[in-house]
Amino acid sequence: MSTTANFTGTLESHFVEESNIPEQFRVQPLHQREYLVGGEIKTWDGPVTEVYSPLYIKQNGQLKKKLLGSYPLGTEKEAMEALDAAVAAYNNGQGEWPTMSVKDRIACMENFVYRMVQQREQVVKLLMWEIAKSYADSTKEFDRTVEYINATIDALKETDRQSSRFEIKEGVVAQIRRSPLGVVLSMGPFNYPLNETFTTLIPALIMGNTILFKAPKHGVLLHSYLLKAFQESFPKGVVNTIYGRGAVITPPVMQSGKVDVLAFIGSSKVANDLKKRHPKINRLRAVLSLDAKNAAIVTQHADLKVAVSECVLGSLSFNGQRCTAIKIIFVHKSVAEAFTQLLSQAVNNLKYGMPWEAGVQITPVTEPDKPAYLQECIRDAEANGARVVNENGGATAGSFVFPAVVYPVNPKMKLYHEEQFGPVLPVVPFESIQEPIDYQINSSHGMQVSIFSNDAEEVASLIDPFVNLVSRVNINSLSQRGPDAFPFTGRKDSAEGTLSIADALRAFSIRSLVTTKMNDANKKLINEIVKNHNSGFLSTDFIF
Known part of the structure; x- marks a missing residue:
């Protein structure tokens, strides 16, 4: 037998029978039938997509694919239903979430993090089985994501503190804050299905946008453990999930013209196709992380x-x-x-x-x-x-x-x-x-x-x-x-927009301002609004 054949056999020997896998790392099939739309976790009774692990199992000396479970094979109908829920929740910027104070949005996000951490063990285990990431790196991905969310909260507090004052220039007084952009279609990559996905989804969400979320092709099932956390942490319709083949469900969503921001991490070819389908391309913002060599x-x-x-x-x-x-x-x-x-x-x-x-x-x-x-x-x-x-x-x-x-x-x-x-x-x-x-x-x-x-x-x-x-x-x-x-x-085909913790908050928002001329009547009016907390935007509240 050749050296290469011997080594191939050595490689193959690392795929073991299920009984030889340490108990703490074994998984039972998870057949997901739930999806989140309009604040309701609905039950799916249609066709499904089966999920097989890249980690083969040895049975009777042969390598067999390990069935991890299945998830809904949604259609255009369910995708549009989820889109309409996100549109309704945003309500042209008049909805509960986009008009909520920064302080209250942060409280919702902190509640989500608390609930997310409770699912750590299950999510880490599925990271291992769905994408074959080592236990150490899977744990690191989960923990880094939690750290990222907490850092995003801190960054938003700092941004809001800087905005909690009035500026006076040339006889005009103004308060400048950041406002949401609308409905965000969030699509992450398989290699970091939790962390990279959340580096766009979380800042988009906390800035007051509503979300249409499609999990990556590999790394779908792990998000099922977070559906309830999303449902219980945010107002209805703020986070909506869509499942199915991307080529089937995302084109009609983009063609509707109702998506305001495309947050996508993947190939430039797919990103270009999605952008071209939007009927009002000048209104579409894109935050993209794409190919690299x-x-x-x-x-x-x-x-x-x-x-x-x-x-x-x-x-x-x-x-x-x-x-x-x-x-x-x-x-x-x-x-x-x-x-x-x-x-x-x-x-x-x-x-x-x-x-x-x-x-x-x-x-x-x-x-x-x-x-x-x-x-x-x-x-x-x-x-x-x-x-x-x-x-x-x-x-x-x-x-x-x-x-x-x-x-x-x-x-x-x-x-x-x-x-x-x-x-x-x-x-x-x-x-x-x-x-x-x-x-x-x-x-x-x-x-x-x-x-x-x-x-x-x-x-x-x-x-x-x-x-x-x-x-x-x-x-x-x-x-x-x-x-x-x-x-x-x-540069070039590798990205559009910038993602750091602070940059992501800016990418999913726009600077808005309220101004008035400096005279006694206007000063009295503004002071009364601020004193009585009549406006969530016009405020000098300082978040600690």
Whole structure:
């Protein structure tokens, strides 16, 4: 038997019989039949979509798909019903939620967080089973999401404090606050189905918008545990869920013209299709986080150990299934061989296994068609002069794909251009530093770049061109989203709008102001309104 076949067998051995899974990590099928519309949790009695885990179960020596459950396969009818509920709750800005004081909206959100935390164990477990994320990372995703919500609450308090005063300019007195935009269609990604989804949904919600929420294709069932929390924390119609095939239920929603904001994290192709369907495109706001092909640049002056460590983490955290992952590595020819050898060793030292295994770093990939696609990319690279450098790189067993270091990659290959979104590390040798710069200039993406060098003059010479090509330049470190207080966006096809905690609040709102001329009658009028708390907008209340 060949070495590769032996290793494939080793990979496959990590899929075990259900009885060998630790009790605390086992799941029973969850057949969801509920959806939230207009403040009511309704029961679905129509067709359903079955959910299978990327974690296979071994039965009688064979790998079998694990059925996790099912959820409603809704239609255009249910989607439009949910949309109408969101529209009614917003009521042209006159509804209970958009006119509610910031203090009261915060109280609703704090109630939601309290109820959400009670579902931590169930949500974390389904994160593991639905997308094959390690237990440690699943726990981190849940906890980080709770931290994000609390930080958003704090940021809104600070914003409101700054707005709780009047400004006087040129004889005109004004109070300036942020107002909601309307109905938001919120759609998140499968790789962070809770955290990334909530980085748009939560700020949109707390700013007074009403929500039409479609869970990602992978990571649907975990949200079922939060339906009641949404229902019991917010006024009816403020949060509404839709289920079904995106190609069926989202086009009519957009074509209605009733969606005011599209909050979408996914592919630029889908985002463009949705935007084009809106009949009043100039009225549609879009907050988008899309494709990326983030590059790392390792120069001859780099500390190779640091570069390797950061590139491995940046490329292979959650198997490279992140928009912020490093997806192509440019290395100066003088250090390319040494770097590639160190990179291969580091990759092969990673622990692979099931999400519940302690210290596991490589788990099965989420998308069922991903192993075949990655194999296709590797074969294409080999046909055009590259090779898999690390031992067993690219080996597959079921949904496992062992990381592959592919070298030397060139512009003829898919891996040079396409976002692989998986555990394949393309390494491109270069002679002139202008080569990676030209790559970024010609790329349709512009999210981040990581520069590895200890030469101050060299680093400075790269910072200046790249800050105008991407949104974030990382020096001797991996590309990433956090900290959440920092701006997260991209150029070209990679993003629209900016998502940090504070930026997201601004993205889902608009500055509105009330003004009057400074005279005795108007001063008396404004003082009376403020003193008697007649207006939620015109107020000097200070939120602690």
